Amino acid sequence: MTLRVQILKDKFNQSLGLPFKELLPESVIVQALDELKIRYKRRLFDPIVTLWAFLSQVLDNDKSCHNAVSKIIAYLAGQGVEIPSSDTSAYCQARARLPEKLLEKLFGKAAESLSEKVTAEYLWCGRDVKVIDGSSVSMPDTVENQSCYPQPKSQKAGCGFPIAKIGVIFSLATGAAVALVIDVLNIHDIKLARRLYQFLNPLDILLGDRAFCAYADMVTIKNLNCDAVFRKHQARTTSMRKGKIVGDCDKLVTWHKPKKCPQGLTESEFAALPLSLTVREIYYYIIIPGFRTERVSLITTLLDTTTYPTLKIVQLYYQRWQVELDLRHLKTTLGMDVLRCKTPSMVRKEIYIYLLAYNLLRSLMWSAGTTYGTPALRLSLQGTRHHFNNFIPEFLAASLTQCHQLYRTLLKVIVHKAVPDRPARNEPRVRKRRPKAYPLMTKPRNELRKQLQTA
Template sequence: MRADLATALTPATIRRACATAGHTWRDRVLDPVATIHLFILQVLHGNTACAHLPRLTGRTFTASAYCQARSRLPLGVLQDLLARVVEAVRPLVDDPDGRWRGLRTFFIDGSRVSMPDTPPLQAAFGQPTNQALGCGFPVARVLVLFHAGTGLLLKLLTAPLRSHEVAQAGGTHDALQPGDVLVGDRAFGTFAHPAVLIPRGLHGVFRNHQNRIVDFRPRRPHAVPGSHLGHAGRPRSRWVRTLSPSDQRVDWYRPQSRPHGLTTEQYGALPRLLRIRELAYRVNRPGFRVRSVTLVTTLLDPVTYPADALAELYRAGWGVETDLGHLKTTLGMDVLTCATEPGVLKELMVFALVYNLVCVVMCEAGHRQGVSPERISFVDALRWLSSAPPGTPLPRLVINPVRPDRIEPRCQKRRAKKYPYMIRPRAELRRRVRDQQLTP
């Protein structure tokens, strides 16, 4: 598998990707092949400084020349290479051993990444509203699609901060096949998302949105959209069939107002009613904040897909937080360094490439060592990948212990420096410091 992946990043493949994107270049030290390999090496070493790369490689070039070479590189080239890498690891995704009840399973989740405070990035992504202009940093929304069995990253999409994750979700569906199962949190459990999944033959398992009322009483009354009668506190779904005391099939009514992220034409194409299964289960594990979870799913058969199996699948979906942690914390994607929007998008593509390289190493090590890939240490695989000379055989990597019910407090032990936050522009603060120094 590593050989197949290496083929997707050979000089010939990179040159073909450049030709496909219509990119031309001159023969120089930092041609597209060298630039992309340096970009990957940079992220492998914790997104180290550009000035560090000549020391790492023993080659002679300046940080400025490297930055200019990256800016000349089209974004489409990196997107094409990521697609080739995903295609190279397709056998791992299609492996029957990694399926849930015979179905391929994928996790979807959103996060945020910070970047330098520059006017182009402020205009492209925006910053949190509680930060004054000049006192914060631009933040982008990032939507990622992971394969459940291997942790491989198949899609990475970006959007401005003030946008909704479900508006981007449709952009991940082309990476799926009919029969696949998509698992996500309550942001994806709205009417519009399952309504888009079902016609494509896709399935979803999501946590119920906090604004949707669920009532498991048979033949209970419900609110009818458009009716002027008082329906406060009633569910906006029609009861169809009770499967168990906390498991039922219902028909969701299409919302009266157009959901955020859908055009008028897309909203008009949504069905008036949507058949959905709602189920609830108790969480009796010490340390868990939530005591009851309500799921919504398009998997309607309670025999083929029992409620306890769906609950376990949703719990496994929390593994996406570990995958995001590897991307943002271990690799350093939490804070990007490029100062322009094209640069940020290229940087994210390289992070996705490097993440998949590490995951392939974990999959191969797990196969050799007889454990699932998620048991292999991501940090150890990254360290070996970033330091091993070409052709070095893969050694035994660290295997993490199984700790499904590990309890850790959500707090930090190490104290931060006792400096106040910047709540005024830097120029104003500098002026105040100068005025204080001039005061006798």
């Protein structure tokens, strides 16, 4: 058993470990296990082997447990040792034994490790910018998932899927996910955001859309010694006559504390809010064809017009769209949109593994970009995943010296797959591909089967 485990660790370290050696080496995993005081038996699927296999599983196009176990068997087959059963039960049980806190901790360590690589040249006006947004993911329709993450009320029982809401903070410099919270679908984005503020570092700038632009939140962010740039909430009216003009389409305005305690705040939190807050309002017009919004009003706590000119803040908010691309990479490119696990605990673990794998790819893109002088955010994440997966067999067959040469080659080909910069690109919001003409499910499957039998 010990020999087989060591063989698997060597294989995973050779195939996955080298590209990600700086971000998630075995020593970091062992340290996290020790910090959480996790004890485990000596078995084939120990936490380290299981974690690497889980990561390999979500990075692959075929995300089945059978494919993951097949890789384990293939790694051991050529070593002259006893191969495990092709049944996936042992691997699935090992995944279930992985503590959720372990994956959460490793995700945090990976995000922190990548953030430490950001130098001053990649900052905005000398400040680190974080982008916040919310999204949702669906999962198998099981009783456990439905009880924890209920489907939308508009769907009939048995005709929908459980859906979880996620709130994520991304780094604007690296594109990596920095923090994550998971909750039910009907929770408001701002409630998720209030659980994410604890992950901000002093002097960070938080960038977000108008869902996060609330008086209490602006105060909270300032109390953390951070700043915010949000689009103005649609419920707030704009008055051109109020405020101190500090530039073209730029003024300082005073916000007053709400008269009633908003939902989501306790009475003590509401009482602690200051009576007023000075913010900066910037408004501009968009004349690009295809853009839905014609006028944009921004609210920011960056009051110094010399250090943070109007145009720079407008350009910064334009980059907020990057968070939409990051979420699309997670949900569409990596396939996190539809999860596979059948219990809430495993669903949360699967989400953390996806974000961990995403950060590992981002670290690879960062290494490639900084090594060969190409902006990391312009590199293709899908192309990076393709190259990485295709290089794995070569890593497994190579010596240590050859592995380092292969690694340099991998970085070079990743740089070749750059996404062109197409500013102000616009496309009509239509679909050319016709969907299949099947009706939507409006009754549970067992009722539909009975209809077929009686027809």
